[in-house]
Amino acid sequence: MQQQIEQGLTRQQRSRRRFLRGTGVALALPWMESLPLWGSQTAKTAAQVGLDQPPTRFGVLYFSNGVEPAHWWAKGSGASMEIGPGLKPMQPYREDISFIRGLYNQSAVASSSPHLGRMPNMLSGATVSLDPSDIRVGKTMDQVLSQQIGYNTAVPSLVLGIEPNELRLEDGVSMIYGSCISWAADAKPATKEIYPARAFDRLVGDGKGRELDRSVLDAVLEQAHDVRGKVSSGDRRKIDEYMESIRDIETRIERASREERLEGWRPTLSEPDMPRPDDNLPQDIPEHMKLMLDLVVLAFQMDKTRVATCMLNNDLSQMNFGFIPGVQGALHLDLTHNGKAPELEAMYLKTNQFHIQQFAYLLKRMKEIDEGGRSLLDSSMLMCCSNLFDGDAHGADQMPILLAGRGGGLQPGRVLDYLDKGDDSRRACSLYLSLMDRMGVKLDRFGDTDKRLVDL
DSSP, rough: OOOHHHHHHSHHHHHHHHHHHHSSTTTTTTOOOGGGGTTHHHHHHHHTTTTTTTEEEEEEEOOOBOOGGGGGGGESSSGGOEEGGGGGGGGGGGGGGEEEESSSHHHHHOOSSSTTTTTTTTTTTOOOOOOOOOOOOOOOOHHHHHHHHHHGSSSSOOOEEESOOOOOOOETTTTTTHSOOEEETTTOOOOBOOOHHHHHHHHHOOOOOOOHHHHHHHHHHHHHHHTTTTTTTHHHHHHHHHHHHHHHHHHHHHHHHHOOOOOOOOOOOOSSSOOOOOOOOOOOOHHHHHHHHHHHHHHTTTSSSSSEEEESSSOOOOBBBBTTTTTSOOHHHHHHTTTTHHHHHHHHHHHHHHHHHHHHHHHHHHHHHHHHSSSTTGGEEEEEOOHHHHHHHHOSSSSSEEEOOGGOOOSSSSEEEEETGGGGGGGGHHHHHHHHHHHHHHOBBBBBSSSTTTEE
C-alpha cells in the first residue's frame, strides 16, 4: 500500500489518477463539487426532509433508438387511461404513471449528429461537442443530485448499464457519447457498471473486501499535504478536491460504525435479500437486465443510494433481440431504422414492448415493498425514456417519457401533453428542474431553461 501511495503522489496527473484506483476507496466517489453547499439551506433541507418518512428516490431507465410513434400514445386518466400497443406492459400500472408528450432539448434538435449529438445530453440539455479531440457534454441532472445530496448515502449515485462503453468513432464522433447518459462533469462521464457482481459488492460488500483502514487514510492525507507544497496552483486545487473526498470517506466510516438508527425512518432492509450475482457478465440479456433492476431496488430499499440510472442498451445499439419470440435475424439498430418496412415494424413493436416490460418489472418490485404504510414506489420518482421519438427519422423534436411514482408529491395517472404549448414551455430541462426541486436541490437554471414544468 505504501508503494501505491508513493507511486500515486507524483507530479503527474495520470499517476495521481492511478493512485485513486490503487487505494480502492476513492474511485467510486465523485469529486464532491457540492461540498461548499453542505452548510447551505438547500443541503440542510435535502438532508432533513421527513425524518420519520422514507426519503425520495430518483431513477432513470433508458432505452436506445427511440420508438415507433404509431405505437406510442396515451389518452384519458387513471384506470381508464387508454395506451398504445408499445405501452402494453403498462396496462396494470396506469394509475402509477404519467405519460408525458412533447418535451425536447433544443441543443439536440439543433445538432448535426442525428444520434451522438442527441443522446448524451438527454439529461442535461447541453450542446455536445462533435470535435473528436474535445469530448464535452454538460453535467447531467442525476449527477447534480449525486453531488449535492449524495453525502446522505454510502453510494452517491448508482450508474448501471448492460452494454460496455465503446471507444470507437462513429461518423467521426466518439461512441463514448452513445455509451453514457450520466455525466459527472462536462468532459467526464460517470463510471458505468455493467457487471452485476461489482455493483452488488459496491452496495453491500462481498465479505472478503478490504476494510477502509483509518491508518491508510491518515497516511494518504499526510502524503497529500507534503506534495501540496511542491506543485502548481492548479494541481493544488486538484489535491484539495481529492482531500475533500478523503474527508467524506472518513465521515462514512464513522456513520458505518453506528449500526442502528434510534429514531425516525429506517430502511426496511439492513442486509441484502438477494444472493451475490456471479462474477461473470451474464450472457442472457433479459436476465442481465433483471439483475440490474433488482440491484436498483436493493439499493433504494437499503438506502444505499437515492439516485440511480440504468441504460438497457447503448445508442446505436447492436444488441440482438432474437431472444424475443417473433423477432428474427435483425439487430436493434436495424429494427429501429427500418424504412417503415411492415415486417420490421412488427418486430420493432416487440422490442419497444420488451423495454417497457423492464420498466413494468421495476414498478412491480417497488410497488410490493412496504415502507411503513406506503410502498417504495410511492416514495420514488422513476423516469423511463429514450433520446429519440421516431427512431427511423431520428426525430428529436420530442422524447418518449414515462414518469412513475408519487415521490416528491407527484400525481400519476395522467397524460401531460405539452406539444402545443410553445417551445419555451416544453423543455425537458423544465421537467428536470421540477424533479430536482422535489429532491431538495433548487437551481435557478439548468440546461436550456430557467422555467419549471407546469402542471407536474
